[in-house]
Amino acid sequence: MENIRLNGTPKTPSVSFNFENGIIELRGRSIPENSVEFYTPLNDWIELYGKSPQPVTTFDVKLEYFNTSSSKCLLDIFKLLKDIHGNGTDVRINWYFEKDDEDMEEAGEDYQAIIPLPFKMIEVEEI
């Protein structure tokens, strides 16, 4: 299957979904007016990937900002990953947040409370 590589824009994150190493990454800001349009191809990729995943799948979330409609799309990604977790792959989430960014740290904790997947909270100086 094809990997996804997208450069970031002022309103959308850079995307790297890599089939060979099982690492998927979102980085930057996700504040599009139409989040569903942006995230639908990413969800489709995960569904396809789930049919023959790598033994370990890592989702690196390195977001500086995301809007509320993206937060719903992120939840959908987590749900898809939860469905493939234990079915031929171990899913691990790395949730990055910048030092002192309580809102982003809390957002990670909130997802962790909703989704039964192993989350690692990682504080960094700058995303």
Next chain:
Amino acid sequence: MSTNSIYELYQTMERNHAMISFKGVVTADILGSVLKIIELKLEHIEKSAKTRKKVYSVLVECLQNLYHHNEFEMKATGDMDSITNNTSVLCISNPDDYYEIKTGNFVNIKKADELKKKIEDINKLDKNGLRDMYKMVLNEGQFSNKGTAGLGLIDIAKKSGNKLEFSFIPYDENFSFFCLNVKIN
């Protein structure tokens, strides 16, 4: 409008420490430009990265509310009045050691009551209550046909840390003008 009123306009904006004022239709391009301008201004005037982020995040949601909820659109059938009124107002200011984001837009009277109730419910909650409400709507809510998730106002209240100040001004038999003031310390 006499030219003197230009100076009055300037003074009003100066007195309010306006960072940006806008009246018009919020398009995707305008939304992006306003965010860019404010981000640059905040880098200059605001030392705290935490506050910069809060102002920016709250502004994103306020702008997207204006972008998605342009009720007058439905009324615009070529009638000039409807088209010129198909606008919102936005003012971001830094009056003292806090920021204010003021927005105004037309909402359908039928939706105004629902919106009023929603804000009243939000204003009853403290930080943890808002977090719980956010989680609940996030997990159980569905996207509207506009692609909105019903989370914007909850997020604005949660991040601003202040109660939402609001009013509905009657406009005509179909529309109210919805005014929202968000303070960020």
